[in-house]
Amino acid sequence: MRILFLGDVMGRAGRQAVTEALPRMRSDWRVDFVVVNADNATGGMGCNAAHANALLAAGADCLTLGDHCFDQKDMLQAVEGDTRLLRPINFAKAAPGRGARVFQDARGRKVLVAHVLGNVFMKRAFDDPFSAIDSVLRTHPLGGSVQAAVVDVHCEATSEKMAMGHFCDGRVSVVVGTHTHSPTADAQILPGGAAYQTDTGMCGDYLSVIGMDKTEPMRRFVTGMGKTRFTPAMGEVTLSGLLVETDDATGKARDVRMIRQGGRLEPSAP
Template identity: 70%
Template sequence: MRILFLGDVMGRAGRAAVVERLAPLKASLRADFCVVNGENASGGMGLSGGHAQLLLAAGADVVTLGDHAFDQKDMIGFIEKEPRVLRPINFAKDAPGRGAGVFEATRGRKVMVAQVLGNVFMKRAFDDPFSALDGVLRAHPMGAMAGVQAAMVDFHAEASSEKMAAGHFCDGRASLVVGTHTHVPTADAQILNRGTAYLTDAGMCGDYDSVIGMDKAEPMRRFVTGMARDRFTPAEGAVTLAGVMVETDDRTGLARHVWPIREGGRLAPAMPPESI
């Protein structure tokens, strides 16, 4: 099975690019299943219900959120009615919605998707991400005779070390562990020792002529002068769709190949291995 994951959708420009380009991208990659992180798709902070519907209609099978999950207040009610939108499993015990679910890919195959928030350097302490992940992975073993044919984890966190630890913690129990939140794609796509594909950060679907997706004038002013004058606003230039693709073995759920995705915009394209 081929699973496509796209990193944080950033603002109106990122949202429009996903709506326009996701379907042809899925077709060109022969993707069987697609997950999109919509954490910043509405004005750079959170995701509204209407914008979630746009991402799903564009071809996302699942949309994940993050620490800004409920910045758009209508998401509180929307997520209760739309199981394809996932907030972090360790956000809060009484938070609406779900943090994990099992979804159908092509040919009736089942994919478990979970999202979790890291704790290191985040603005607030969330529940332990590792025990939360352990429970979900134990409940959804992979394999042809098991409940799901693949499993993927969106680990939304600031610290690279915490993301890497999560990858090794899930090794052999998930098809893919991919980091989100920092908006800068990393160059460490790999298959870990027990067969889990891993990438520290998928990057963002946004304008890279920016400061992590925001129009660069105000962030640069604050760094240079130490003073704020305006609000941060998402950059509106050419968008690169950034993410990762994993090919799994339906018998085991483990990864056979993994490669980064760079489509359009300013970043150099990333090519799959010659064997693909």
């Protein structure tokens, strides 16, 4: 199975780039299942229902959200009505929606997707991400009830993401980090067979400060004072993500490749 994961979609520029490119990426790379993190798809703060629908219509099988999952108020209803939208599994217990679900690809193969928030350096403490994920993985064993499993760990600290990678290794196909918007260069297959990358980066304009127009963040860093709201940068977009090929019998990763398409980060020819 070929699984494509695209990192945090950043604002209108990132959203348009993904919706335009994803059908071609699915076809050219013969992708079986697509997960997109949409936590910043609407103005850089959450994702509304219309923008979620656009990403799904473009070819995403599942959208993960993140710490901004309910910044757009209509998402409170959207996550209840559309099972393709996943909020973090360890969010408030009374929160609507779900944090994990088993999907099927076009050939009927079952794919578990689970989405979890980290605790280190986040704005508030969430429920323990490790016990939350453990419960889901025990219920849906890889190579048993599911043919593939993807975990999106949305957090600040690289150490926490790495710990989650090792914690899930041998029980999932992919563990991928999101949230920091800066892609790491450590894509690998862990000893137990899980494809891993600390952070996929964003689908956005990298001539920015983590996807925001650089003027206001720079002003606040330099002067300590804010003048206007942050707004997403609108320049040329780089699509960042991870492409993983798995073994259908075991669910383990056989190949992993970092994706850089377009914009400033696309690799140049040697």
